[in-house]
Amino acid sequence: MSSQNNTRPRNVSNGMNKSILVSICVSLLLIFGAVWFAGRQSGPDSSSVVSIVGGRQLIDISAKGGYSPRVVVAKAGMPTLLRVSTRGTFDCSASLVIPKLRYQKFLSSTGTEEIPISPEQAQGTMQGLCSMGMYNFRITFQ
Numbered sequence: 409m410s411s412q413n414n415t416r417p418r419n420v421s422n423g424m425n426k427s428i429l430v431s432i433c434v435s436l437l438l439i440f441g442a443v444w445f446a447g448r449q450s451g452p453d454s455s456s457v458v459s460i461v462g463g464r465q466l467i468d469i470s471a472k473g474g475y476s477p478r479v480v481v482a483k484a485g486m487p488t489l490l491r492v493s494t495r496g497t498f499d500c501s502a503s504l505v506i507p508k509l510r511y512q513k514f515l516s517s518t519g520t521e522e523i524p525i526s527p528e529q530a531q532g533t534m535q536g537l538c539s540m541g542m543y544n545f546r547i548t549f550q
């Protein structure tokens with residue numbers, strides 16, 4: 409509604425105001441884009457999301473606009489609990505599929521989903537993806 413007011417010519421200097429506005433918008437976009445990109449790059453690394461508590465391996469992955477981290481290296485042959493946490497996740501990364509576990513679930517938009525992985529299943533490479541296959545993550549058990 410307010411955009412209608414903005415596009416209506418008001419005075420002679422409107423053209424100049426418009427170009428200033430456009431350049432402000434462009435620079436804001438660049439700044440937010442850079443922050444967003446940096447934020448994506450500096451996600452948690454593989455080792456910080458794997459922990460061993462009481463003989464059980466825990467792997468924490470967050471799902472929002474994709475999965476983070478996307479590559480995890482974990483120990484093979486250990487009883488493992490994969491914890492996928494959502495926080496205000498309304499994109500399709502909440503629709504989680506792990507083919508190797510025959511797991512498929514639409515996660516709640518905020519919460520932590522605990523997915524047990526047996527020592528027998530904790531072998532090789534395990535892939536998780538959204539139901540559309542556009543986002544994915546990979547756990548390598550070695």
Ligand SMILES: [Cu+2]
Nearest residue numbers: 500538540542
């Ligand atoms: Cu998807």
